[in-house]
Amino acid sequence: MADSPVSFLLDRLTWLLTEEVNLQRGVREDVQYVKDELERHKAILMVADSLEDKDPELKVWVKRVRDIAHDMEDAIDEYNLRLVNHRQGNNNSSFYKILFAIKTMKGRRRIALNIQGIKSKVEVISQRRPIIPDVASSSSQRPVSTRLDSQGDALLLEEADLVGIEEPKKQLTDLLFKDESNRAVISIYGMGGLGKTTLAKQVYDDLKIKKRFRIHAWVNLSQSFKMEELLKDLVQQLYSVIGKPVPEAVGMMKIEKVKELIKNLLQQSRYLIVLDDVWNVNVWDAVKHALPNNNRGSRVMLTTRKKDIALYSCAELGKDFHLQFLPEQEAWSLFCRKTFQGSNYSCPPHLEEVCRKILKLCGGLPLAIVAISGALATRERSNIEEWQIVCRSFGSEIKGNDKLEDMKKVLSLSFNELPYYLKSCLLYLSLFPEFHAIEHMRLIRLWVSEGFVNGEDGKTVEEVADSYLKELLNRSLLQVVEKTSDGRMKTCRMHDLLREIVNLKSRDQNFATIAKDKFMVWPERVRRLSIVSSSYKVLQQNRTTFQLKSLLMFALSHSLNHFSIHELSTFGLKLLRVLDLQDAPLEDFPAEIINLYLLKYLSLKNTKVKSIPGSIKKLQNLETLDLKHTYVTELPTEIAELKRLRHLLVYRYEIESYAHFHAKHGFKVAAPIGNMESLQKLCFIEVDQGSRALMVELGKLTQLRRLGIRKMRKEDGAALCLSIEKMIHLRSLSITAIKEDEIIDIHDISKPPQCLQQVYLSGCLEKFPQWIKSCNNLVKVFLKWSRLKEDPLVYLQGLPNLRHLEFLQVYVGETLHFNAEGFPSLKVLGLDDLKGLKSMIIEKGAMQGLKKLIIQRCGSFKHVPLGIEHLTKLKTIEFFDMPDELVKALLPNGGKDYWRVQNVPTVYSTYWREGGWDVYSLETFGERETDSNHSSAKRTLELPTLWKV
Template sequence: MAESSVSFLLEKLTWLLQEEVNLQRGVREDVQYINDELERHKAILMAADSMEDKDPELKVWVKRVRVIAQDMEDAIDEYYLRLVDHQQGKIRSYFHKILFGIKTMKARHKIASNIQGIKSKVEVILRRRPIIPDVASSSSQRFSSRLDSQGDALLLEEADLVGIDQPKKQLTDLLFKDESKREVISIYGMGGLGKTTLAKQVYDDPKVKKRFRIHAWVNLSQSIKMEEILKDLVQKLHNVFGKPAPGSIGTMNNDDLKELIKNLLQRSRYLIVLDDVWNVKVWDDVKHSLPNNNRGSRVMLTTRKKDIVRAELGKDFHLAFLPEQEAWSLFCRKTFQGNSCPPHLEEVCRNILKLCGGLPLAIVAISGALATRGRTNIEEWQIVCRSFGSEIEGNDKLEDMKKVLSLSFNELPYHLKSCLLYLSIFPEFHAIEHMRLIRLLIAEGFVNSENGKTLEEVADRYLKELLNRSLLQVVEKTSDGRIKTCRMHDLLREIVNFKSRDQNFATVAKEQDMVWPERVRRLSVINSSHNVHKQNKTIFKLRSLLMFAISDSVNHFSIHELCSSTGVKLLNVLDLQDAPLEDFPVEIVNLYLLKHLSLKNTKVKSIPGSIKKLKYLETLDLKHTYVTELPVEVAELKRLRHLLVYRYEIESYAHFHSRHGFKVAAPIGNMLSLQKLCFIEVDQGSRALMVELGKLTQLRRLGIRKMRKEDGAALCSSIEKMINLRSLNITAIEDDEIIDIHNISKPPQYLQQLYLSGRLEKFPQWINSLKNLVKVFLKWSRLKEDPLVYLQDLPNLRHLEFLQVYVGDTLNFNAKGFPSLKVLGLDDLEGLKHMIIEEGAMQSLKKLVMQRCGSFKNVPLGIEHLTKLKTIEFFDMPDELIMALRPNVGADYWRVQNVPTVYSTYWRDGGWDVYSLETFGERESDSNHSSAKRTRELPTLWKV
């Protein structure tokens, strides 16, 4: 990674040479010399990065180059910091220029001294460079290779990891075994064999979901606390019921949480998956909350340790390494995209495969590295095989896999290496938010600019390349198919963590007795910040400071002390998400070079006007804080790209005032770099503010709250100028206020997501021209005309939700309409009595949700044509509709008999009762349970 450090430095050297910086005599020549020498050695460093693990002398040399590059970067940043500190505004006259030169004399003398010392070190280190084999040209070619148009075909499907058809059937049979007592099934084996993959395939099977309506998946790790495990399980069980978890869980102790879980599960057949159980005590603590309710409930464990299996007298399922033929089939499928191996490569490929030892993760990882290579030059493939060293039989399989995955890492271009190493800063149990990661990578300087693309688009491509190479896994996707969260596989993470520590890329502080490196540039603090301040031998030259799961109390949290130290003055990234903060730390405004600031999920209430001093700030994340107003000075942050300020007051998508945004009196139109602006409240000075928004032509996402009817024309004019807009979210000031956005003659053609909450006098016809729309949420529209007419021809629409949208009695889905729709939600359409689905309509629909449509008593006509439908969920729908769908006795059961899961949910006796069609007859019909006579928190189906 010395090449990476040098590349970052060269960008700063370019600035120092090109800008009109008043350096002392001779310094510019020294800078030019250092620049030229490091540029000349970049190709050599590329080769050295991939060979240093096999050559101790080379490794020491690479480390020295890395340290020199960092020292030079520090010198430039400290000099630049002094310039920013002294320069208040522009230098308007010759007198000011002279005065500025006097003020910065000390800074110029300091950088001159530093650079002269660094130049001497560069001369010495380059003279003592070890002999490196002539592989620079081939290495350069490898590192510059990029995925071609077949890249999307290399995206890893979970089912590709192992040949799991037979194991899946065996495991499913254990779940369906006719035993009323609660059974525990343990899947165990070495990491990387596919334990989680197998469990996930079974868990996601529609037949399994149908049998176990109450289900939850809980990820465990060695660093997670039992309290967090139990809270996570409570939250997920409430999500299944479609009901927010009670706010009181934050104050419950472990015993109270266990009792709550037990009560939630007592009346239902359930399936709970505990992924990666690492010791017996964890299982012992959790199992007491899982009742043996004699309803055929099941618990699945995945674990690497046999003693977990021995501790539980249940069923065990041991995964073995892949047999040779299955391993070869997987290797070819992933390396050659389903084609057979070319004959001239078969011998070398089988030799490579042999080193994988039948470990699925290792096979997929090396396949990802090989898939981008040319097929004609056998020498390239033989180099890969030889780079493993001599074949050692009988070694531990983990060591073989480490060699494979290390090669996958070494094959990465330097910018992807930086991105992968950066993942080591996140806790092991942490599902990494995709957009958060993108913003962090940009702030760190890991993302190179490309013509015609934003930095965010380039960073997104980087992460997709890591997915293509099977080095990153998707944890969760949005309903329209976008990546929501991601993570690394556990064993790959171990290797990346080792490389991060070895190269001093990042320091993770989570243990009291950890061994600290001599220097720290990126610091991730997990659980507590106390041990950071105990270090007096470590040199802190921080560029990044991130904190996770900080358990310190507000009184003992030491961010003020940390921000006051000299070790943070060069910070680019400060991420304090979830930290116990109640006030904005005033020291932050002196971190002049800061690019990324997150106070998400803190209790901060206000932002000072002095934030204007952060001239280089690109992201200000205040989501789920108590900030409701921003100072006028925020408009001076001309480089700000992401301004995110909102919180949920009520966790219900059906409550009109569930979200709060922010007010600002600043000339928002001056912030020309903004790409995301949400959610701005426009009820005060709204007309002028709407005009200001029209200046923000770089906006990708815009969220507006409290809009008035009279401001519609001004907003329409501004939206026409937002040619880059991808997401538009507009909420009226009240649910009966009209949203007047009909007069848009040139709508943003790249718009993908549209959310409108408020009255619509008529349907905005410009919407049907948006061919890129994938998600449309309409709420409280109260239209008299059928809105489907304007939406059915949208070719890419995947998710459609209506809430009080239509007052008519019939919805008609025409043939060939909604060709890509996968999720349809209809809520509180009180007048709706009939739904007609013509053959050929919604042919991709997988999920249908209907809720609180009190007049809808007839089964949708033509629902039998939806051959891909997997799930139908009814919330508070009339009994007549549900009874008509019951097996054997329902007149319309034949229409849904091929749908794997059909459920009906009702509020009963203070809780949600969930019934499948087969069990609905057990429920006593009671008119007192009608939705019109009950008040309670509505289920949360989707949150915008």
């Protein structure tokens, strides 16, 4: 990490030296001197991460270099800030150049003084430059980093990818299925990194477990958890799984009342609750009385690093489960699987000896094995010397038998192996609270705004940032938390122990500061600040120097009496690039934001802000404006003056029903939006006013990757088609008509964007848009209210990459026919409200990869789909409000068509009853007619959530 600030600074110094504005006499020479000296120091900085902990003198020197880099960066930002009000556009006349020079004289004099001071500091550190033997050879031996794009998305491990988990999983499963009516606690304990959470998650996600424990919840804990948050999270999960809305009163309940509510919810059910990563016995004491011993065979699984917590929690009735280190053979198997992925998991013979030495240092710790394997995976296999260097340098750091320290060293080595741009990206995650799942696109936009992403030919910076994220995933430095239905990562997080290492480095490098409570120890300087909960008041209680580049806020309480950016503005916000106020209790746009001229990223997501002032045009550097789920419905005309804006996100949901046509609200704008030529994401613009001219304006946005349109009229279709043809980079297209029976006329697209991956059309279609069948990169197609008379499958089933298909009132015909070999990649199929549909025919070979089938509100559909037995990969079938004849034919006891679905692990049938859904598995469906209280039913508020796009 020592070289990261310098590397970023050198890029900016190059820009400054090529800046056309005349600097003060001698300043250019001073800047060049600073640049040259820092270039000289980079060789030391590149190896300093692994050496400075052993060399106090080196550590002090590195800190001084880093501080100088930060000072210089601030000087450049001050330069930009002082000139921002005096720039004259592209006017290059001599008169304006002279006028500009006069107006900026004071600013240029100031930067001259700053740089002279920085030059003096550089001269001092250059004289005291430490001598590191063979620094040149050490730096040259650093492996050249190559991205792992070819490996694709690094997703959550499947069970087949895990090593040594079969036996412990079987043991845990047996304990859960043990014929014991009392509630039992199973405590999994062991040191961090052994895979306790991984094991528990594999058991928890097992379909047999889900089937046995219909009521289940997974609660993530941390050292700094709050009991109130834990219990309310549990309440939300339980209400979600039983299908009821969470009572509004829960938010106001005291802890004891919440416990009583949880107990009542669980009293009549066999349940499974997982408490992951428990750090204190008080947690179990506080929770156990809310988990009733209801004599139904309920279970609680608990993971912890501490043996005393495990023994204490299962003392009354239960079993402690000590997770062991991997045996040598299984450790070797895991090591080879992760290190030699392109070689059939086989270690080359000439590397086996050194690899077994490296593996021994990992001590059977799975996370350590995965980490070191990630560092080795990209090394040249023909050069055994590189592998021996890793073994020697890593082995010399290992002292004693402290396995946690062993793993820290491994993770530090893995971190040090990263190129500088990935180090900064990973360190940036320390700004997020430990309980926070980080949104994929939010993280990418933040990285870009911070300047962490290097440009590459043929790629946008967002695409480069995405490759950074994939590389961190492939190196096992990040984990996927949630995926979209088409297999893409939605949220991610760091493993707890890796996070501990990263946080230590972040604090040591003064990279980022998290303000949690008044007892925290503040660093000398704060450059990136994360404020958790209502702790922004602690800023007033310290004497730290603030030169903030980023300010993020999390979990700000809506019960605060006031919230003022003005109070924060006294703490050095003028150089701010990132301001993320997501979830803050704001009702008005903070006026102070307008003066943050260097701001690149502004998020007011999930606030109550209603309007944006025209003065926002002053934020000429703004690249991201996130107003999702605010009350903003119209943007000022001045928004078009933000020429650098890349992501404009303005919409909110008001869902009364999953099939409500006007469930989503966008924004109106009267500005010439075509001037915003940098836009990549535009969602969701309402085009019912001035629509023809607006459609033409959209054609100027040739960089768009995502376009969302609402309230479209039929007569504007031709103009929109011409504009779409110009959007050659478009990935996602969403169009909603102005009303349900309004025709979406988008048939005349002769050259559809070949990168198109997602299409969402809501409105009437006179005929199926023929161009869609030529979009071979499509992975998602959602159609609503199309009311087609022709079978749409004819045009869709040849798409090679389509993974998710949803229909709502799309087809008025009686039969859907899935031809053999059709839909080769489809994973999810949803059919809703096809009133005329009477039958489905699935030929052998169709939809061979289908995992989930949803059919709902098709009242005429009374017969089991013919050929459904051919779908051998099917995991779940869900019927919502479907005729009894259909469901009864699939009952395990006497259903004439049960044989067709007998190998499908989960089949549900759901009915709308008394304002909610009653959910039955086929095993309990027969009880519905005899049980007037529907005791076997589950309720769900809004099951078909797939329509939220």
